[in-house]
Amino acid sequence: MSRWWGAAVAVVLGCGTLLKPPDPDRRLPVQTTGTTFDSDRGYRFVVLPEENANVIRVDVRYPVGAIDDPVGKEGLAHLVEHLLVGVEVTRDGVKTSIxxxxxxxxxxxxxxxxxxxxxxxxxxxxxxxxxxxRVEAERLTAG
Structure with missing residues (x-):
């Protein structure tokens, strides 16, 4: 009886590792009347002009978040977000930050x-x- 029990436990544990669900699709679907283009490095750029706007808005989205935090290291994505705000860069020979x-x-x-x-x-x-x-490009290549 204990041999069957051990085999059953091994099968259940094995199924948990063999049947890992696929990684989620992290692509950001964009449907717009603006201009969308993808770089050969996988970056997507979307330009949404507003004729009467007097400001511009730049949003940069990276497909990594809290769901990607390793077990026992919850909050890591949020920490990295903060670290990449303060990352050091050099401008005209002077050290500064993002x-x-x-x-x-x-x-x-x-x-x-x-x-x-x-x-x-x-x-x-x-x-x-x-x-x-330029600042966002520096953030992208930081580290």
Whole structure:
């Protein structure tokens, strides 16, 4: 009887490791009248012009969130979100941070972590678009 019990436990435990569900689809579906294009590195860019807008908004979404936190390390995605706001960069030979550069270029900025995304957003005047995009590119390559 104990031999059957041991075999049953082994089968149940084996099923748990063999039948791992597939990773969720993290693509962000976008249906818009704006312009959408994908880079050859997998990044998607969406431009949604508003004719009478006097500000621009840049949202950068990374498909990683709380659901990706390892067991026992809950909150890791949120911590990384905060660390990438303060990451150090060098501008014109001077050390500064993503936060300081966004503080100069943007009217406001924020970040957030959901179950499956980490989002960085900035609101700025149109002439600052290039600066905000440069800062986001630096955040992307940080580390």
């Amino acid at each position: 936060e300081a550069e966004l503080g100069r270029a943007a009217l406001s900025f924020n970040a957030g972590t959901t179950a499956d995304y980490t989002v960085y957003e900035a609101l700025a005047l149109p002439p600052a678009l290039e600066d905000v995009m």
